Amino acid sequence: MPELPEVEVTRLSFADRIAGARIERVRVGKPLRWPLGLQAESLAGRTVRGVRRRGKYLLVDLDEGLLLMHLGMSGSLSFADTQPEPGAHDHFDLVTSRGTLRLNDPRRFGAVVYAPGEDAQESVKLLGRLGVEPLTDAFDAAAFHAGLKRRTAPVKQVLLAGDLVVGVGNIYASEALFLAGIRPTSRASRISRPRADRLHAAVRDVLARAVAKGGSTLRDFSNARGESGYFQLEAMVYDRAGEPCRICATPVKTIRQGQRATFFCPHCQKP
C-alpha cells in the first residue's frame, strides 16, 4: 500500500502530536519482517523527539537512538489517546504520554527496528542504498538523466528499484510514466534528456499532488488519524485496465513487469 505519499501523509498526521512524548511501555505482537533489535521494555522512559521520513521509512527519533518503521505492503499506523484491545494484526504499540502509536499490518512485511544512532549498522543497512528524495532540491534533472543513462532495465523497474530516486512504488511509477508520455517498457538508458526532464517533473508532480490528496486508499490505507486518501480518484492509468484513457479514450493496457502489474496508455505513451 504505502508509497512515499502515504508514508508522508502518515507522518504528517501524527508527528506533531507525538513530539515530546515520553514512552511509557511497548507491546509487541507477532514477529514483523525483522526483529526490533533490543528489549522492548528498555524503550520505556525515553522521549520521542520527532518523526522524519526517508524514502518509505519513518524515522522516529528518540532522545537516545531511533526507531525505523516501514509499512510494507499492508501496514498502517494509528495514533490515539487510547487504542482498542489489540486485534490479530496489531503488532506493535508504542504507549506514550501523548497517546499510543499502533502498527497494524496483516501481511507483516512491515518492520519496526531500533538503531542506536543514525550511523548505526541497522540504519546504514536499511537506508544506505536509498536514492535521492524526489521532493527536495537534491532531486536534480541532469543527475536523474545521467542515472537513467547507466541502466538498461525498463524505466519502470528503475523507478521502482529506489536506488536512483526513492518513494516511487507501483501506483506512482505507472502514473508518472503516463504523465511523462513514456512507455514503461522503454529501456532507461535510451531515454533522451528532454523525456528524462519530463519524467523528473512528473515524478515530483504526481507525488506532491498525492500527498496533497492524502495519498491513495485502494483497500485499506488510512493515516494515523484514521482518514482515507483520495488520490486514487485521480489516477490516470493505475488499476484502470480496459477503461478508456482519460486523454485519448484508448483502452488502458496492463502488462506484468517483474511480477508487478503495470498500467499504461498505448497511444499517449511512446516507447
Next chain:
DNA sequence: AAAAGCCCCTGGATGC
C-alpha cells in the same frame, strides 16, 4: 555492477 527471480504473509476476489 546490474538485472531478474524468489520469497516473506494474509486476505479478498474470482472461478469451478
Next chain:
DNA sequence: TGCATCCAGGGGCTTT
C-alpha cells in the same frame, strides 16, 4: 457453501 487459484501500495536476498 467449499475449495483452489490468483492477486495485492515492498524490498531484501540470491542467483545469473
